[in-house]
Amino acid sequence: MSGRGVIGVSSGHTAVEGTTSSGIAIYGGVDAGARGRGVVGVSGSRTAIEGNSTSGDAVYGVSKSGIGVHGKGGHLGGYFEGNVQITGDLSIQGVSIQAWLQRIITLEKLIDNLLTRLQILNEKNQTPPKKNRGASCIMDYDPEAPPSDAVVGVKVHGGGFYADKVVTVMQVARPQNGQDSQFANTKADSSGGYLVRRSVLKNFPKQPVELYAIGSMSGITSNTAGMNI
Incomplete structure (x- = not known):
């Protein structure tokens, strides 16, 4: 047979309607290997x-x-x-989304490295103003730190660094350690000053704790400040 199985025509109402409680209301099938279509909807301007x-x-x-x-x-x-x-996997123009994400991550890393190199070059080409030539480091007990039997509140502050640049506070190594370690990281304010508050473990008996500040990009280094803790 090659004619139409069912045809419905209507100018303003439903042409063909199927209703069921549990089965299939309307079923369209095509024999295996055939080139027909099970269900086709055609519309000039509305939903097909x-x-x-x-x-x-x-x-x-x-x-x-x-x-x-x-x-x-x-x-x-x-x-x-x-x-x-x-x-499953999502592909965009034949490339999986995972591959696109990896490309983006790689590109972001390249951009970060480039920006860091540009910042270093810019700082090297700058002539430090006179106020930045005398970088300082001052170490005090922190009066705002809560009392504790195990730790001591310490306030480290100073100035003389590039404004809005990273300042790293380093702790001088004890003779048995042999290498200075990072105590804290902060950023200088608009005038080149910095302030760090930290808790330091108490030593029994007390031992000297020595700190100094260094500009992470510029290399400007302060004096060494210390106290027995």
């Missing part, structure tokens, strides 16, 4: 095929070896209102 559901899938497409849902449009191939969940 519409699916509505209260709690189930409004449109569900399954294919054993082909594409489950294929959309092609002159404006957009697909449009989604709401969240979209993808359990």
Whole structure:
């Protein structure tokens, strides 16, 4: 047979309607190997095929070896209102989203390295103003630190660094350690000053703790300040 199985025509109402409580309301099938189409919807300016559901899938497409849902449009191939969940891989122009993300991460790292190099070159080409030539480091007990039997509140402050640049406070190594260690990191204010508050473990008996500040980019180094803790 080659004619039409069912045809419905209406000028203002439903042409064909199927209703079921538990089965399939309308079913369109094509024999294996045939070139026909199970269901076709055609519209000049309105929705060709519409699916509505209260709690189930409004449109569900399954294919054993082909594409489950294929959309092609002159404006957009697909449009989604709401969240979209993808359990498999997502490809953009033949490249997986994971590969795109890796490219972006690599590019961000290259940009960060370039910006760091440019900042170093700019600081090296700057002539430090006179107020930055006498970088200082002052170490005091922190009066705002809460009392403790285990630690001591310390306030480290000073000036003479580039404004808004990173200042690293270093702790002088004890003879048995042999290498200075980072005590704290901060950023100089608009006048080149800095302030750091930290807690330091108490030693029994007391031992000297010595600190100095250094500009991470400029290399400007302060005096060494210390106290017995």
